[in-house]
Amino acid sequence: MNFKKLISIFTAGLLVCSMAACGNKNQNAGTDNAAEPKDSLVLAVSSEPESGFDPTLGWGHSASSIFHSVLFIRDNDMKVQGEIAKDYKLSDDRLTWTVSIRDDVKFSDGSALKASDVAYSYNTARNNVDSNVDLTMIENVSAPDETTVVFKLKSPQSTFVDKLMEIGIVPESIHKADPSGYAQNPIGCGPYVLRQWDKGQQVICERNENYFGNKPQFKQVTLLYLDEDAKMSAVKSGKVDMAKVDYTYADTKVNGMTMKEIQSVENIGICFPIPEPSTTTVDGKEIKVGHAVTSDIAIRKAFNVGFSRQEMIQGLMNGYGTAAYTGYEQMPWNDGSTIADGNLDEAKKILSDAGWVDTDGDGIIEKNGVKAEFDLIYTSNTGVRQSFAVYIGDNASKLGIKVNPVYKTWDEAEELKYYTPVVLSWGEHSPQLMFNLLHSSMACNGFNNTGCYKNVTVDKHMNDALMSTTDDEANENWKKAIWDGQTGFGYQGDAAWAWYMNTNHIYFIRDGLDIGSVQPQPHGGAILKNITDWKMN
Numbered sequence: 001m002n003f004k005k006l007i008s009i010f011t012a013g014l015l016v017c018s019m020a021a022c023g024n025k026n027q028n029a030g031t032d033n034a035a036e037p038k039d040s041l042v043l044a045v046s047s048e049p050e051s052g053f054d055p056t057l058g059w060g061h062s063a064s065s066i067f068h069s070v071l072f073i074r075d076n077d078m079k080v081q082g083e084i085a086k087d088y089k090l091s092d093d094r095l096t097w098t099v100s101i102r103d104d105v106k107f108s109d110g111s112a113l114k115a116s117d118v119a120y121s122y123n124t125a126r127n128n129v130d131s132n133v134d135l136t137m138i139e140n141v142s143a144p145d146e147t148t149v150v151f152k153l154k155s156p157q158s159t160f161v162d163k164l165m166e167i168g169i170v171p172e173s174i175h176k177a178d179p180s181g182y183a184q185n186p187i188g189c190g191p192y193v194l195r196q197w198d199k200g201q202q203v204i205c206e207r208n209e210n211y212f213g214n215k216p217q218f219k220q221v222t223l224l225y226l227d228e229d230a231k232m233s234a235v236k237s238g239k240v241d242m243a244k245v246d247y248t249y250a251d252t253k254v255n256g257m258t259m260k261e262i263q264s265v266e267n268i269g270i271c272f273p274i275p276e277p278s279t280t281t282v283d284g285k286e287i288k289v290g291h292a293v294t295s296d297i298a299i300r301k302a303f304n305v306g307f308s309r310q311e312m313i314q315g316l317m318n319g320y321g322t323a324a325y326t327g328y329e330q331m332p333w334n335d336g337s338t339i340a341d342g343n344l345d346e347a348k349k350i351l352s353d354a355g356w357v358d359t360d361g362d363g364i365i366e367k368n369g370v371k372a373e374f375d376l377i378y379t380s381n382t383g384v385r386q387s388f389a390v391y392i393g394d395n396a397s398k399l400g401i402k403v404n405p406v407y408k409t410w411d412e413a414e415e416l417k418y419y420t421p422v423v424l425s426w427g428e429h430s431p432q433l434m435f436n437l438l439h440s441s442m443a444c445n446g447f448n449n450t451g452c453y454k455n456v457t458v459d460k461h462m463n464d465a466l467m468s469t470t471d472d473e474a475n476e477n478w479k480k481a482i483w484d485g486q487t488g489f490g491y492q493g494d495a496a497w498a499w500y501m502n503t504n505h506i507y508f509i510r511d512g513l514d515i516g517s518v519q520p521q522p523h524g525g526a527i528l529k530n531i532t533d534w535k536m537n
Contacts, residue, residue, distance in 0.1 A: 038536040040220040044231040044243040052183025055168030056125040058132030068168025068188035076519040094156035099149045106210040108193040115143035120172035158474045162430035216532045241510035250506045262505045264521040266427035267324040269499035274453045289418045298354030300495035308342030324499040333431040333478035365400035373402040378423040417450040427523040453496045
């Protein structure tokens with residue numbers, strides 16, 4: 001996958017979830033007409049998607065698109081529910097997924113959505129080299145009739161149901177005629193239609209009167225492109241009704257606005273290069289992998305034990321987060337593992353028992369002539385990743401380990417990630433993320449499994465999870481991959497990562513705006529998923 005484009009998709013997710021709702025003409029609190037019913041929303045957003053609004057290129061992945069609808073969604077209990085689709089059937093060999101779709105769905109231009117449009121959308125996304133959605137598991141997609149779509153897989157994959165939630169459906173005839181033009185002026189079957197795009201400034205959307213679901217209360221949605229400071233200024237000035245802001249603003253008091261902390265499944269941690277330093281060949285290119293320090297399991301375990309997660313949450317996130325131990329907290333495939341952390345003495349004992357001692361008195365422990373020192377890459381020179389990396393650097397010295405926080409662009413990090421520890425943040429509503437980050441088949445594969453971690457037993461548990469016929473069976477196998485009593489990628493086993501914080505999302509919402517029940521947000525957010533339920537009371 002092209003990771004830079006993936007970042008733009010996550011940014012698009014942030015675009016969609018950093019919204020600010022305001023009134024039509026008299027939107028500011030305190031005006032004479034403030035009590036008038038509001039029928040428009042203005043969204044304060046960070047940046048616009050570089051490639052436009054084409055779901056076959058990945059736009060809308062990891063976020064809820066307001067222009068397009070998908071086959072299935074997850075409800076607040078993480079249960080699978082149909083959106084365009086009614087249901088699906090799985091063949092005995094688990095290679096064929098047959099999906100039945102609704103016959104009453106129309107695109108915003110009034111044309112009927114057919115199964116052939118679904119097949120076209122998936123086949124186009126699968127075959128497009130610029131797409132950021134991984135559909136390589138699909139052999140082919142066909143539409144035997146107008147309401148049936150058949151997905152043939154190359155091998156069984158229980159998590160394929162999540163792929164049925166990722167691709168917004170496009171009309172075949174319109175998209176095929178002008179793919180590049182479509183990205184600038186999308187036609188979909190979501191609750192809104194794009195009416196105007198002033199690049200670098202705003203996108204104006206209008207309610208899709210042909211929408212097949214419950215129509216949203218608000219007739220117009222405007223996306224304003226603002227940086228973090230400008231978003232907060234808009235909140236303070238009363239120009240917006242809702243905005244996702246940086247946690248540093250969470251304690252700000254704003255008249256007429258209420259700060260809302262929304263739970264997320266987005267976690268931040270350190271991915272350690274696991275192998276000893278060496279080289280390997282990826283896509284015909286020889287690359288460096290591994291690290292002399294982090295390849296030692298004692299180092300990785302000490303990093304899991306030696307730092308207080310609560311101290312980080314309070315000091316770095318103003319308390320707006322929860323502790324993370326496996327990276328899959330709040331998900332049904334998490335095994336519930338926790339760690340008695342913040343224990344410097346225990347961490348020091350782990351290191352000394354493994355032979356890491358300071359023999360020359362310089363304050364840095366060493367083993368077999370190797371100093372416990374490494375760079376820690378972070379890819380944002382503002383916000384929580386930077387402060388997190390600095391915190392780790394300051395506190396690692398208490399263990400006799402020298403950590404050098406180093407800012408790098410994503411392009412620079414891409415060259416270093418297989419042999420240098422990296423601060424990363426992930427969180428999805430699918431156990432496929434666990435596979436991507438820790439299965440050996442994904443080792444050294446872009447930003448998937450950047451630690452190049454391999455464990456045959458962990459692989460087997462994940463493979464068994466993919467072969468499972470029920471969610472409960474699959475979840476038990478995912479849990480075993482974390483720790484099965486003898487091995488796993490979690491702290492008790494290989495400690496492949498050190499996860500620390502589950503970072504909640506902070507929103508300012510104008511008093512009277514009811515956004516309903518919001519599920520824990522993934523990386524990038526998806527707060528617009530239930531926009532049709534939003535009301536201004």
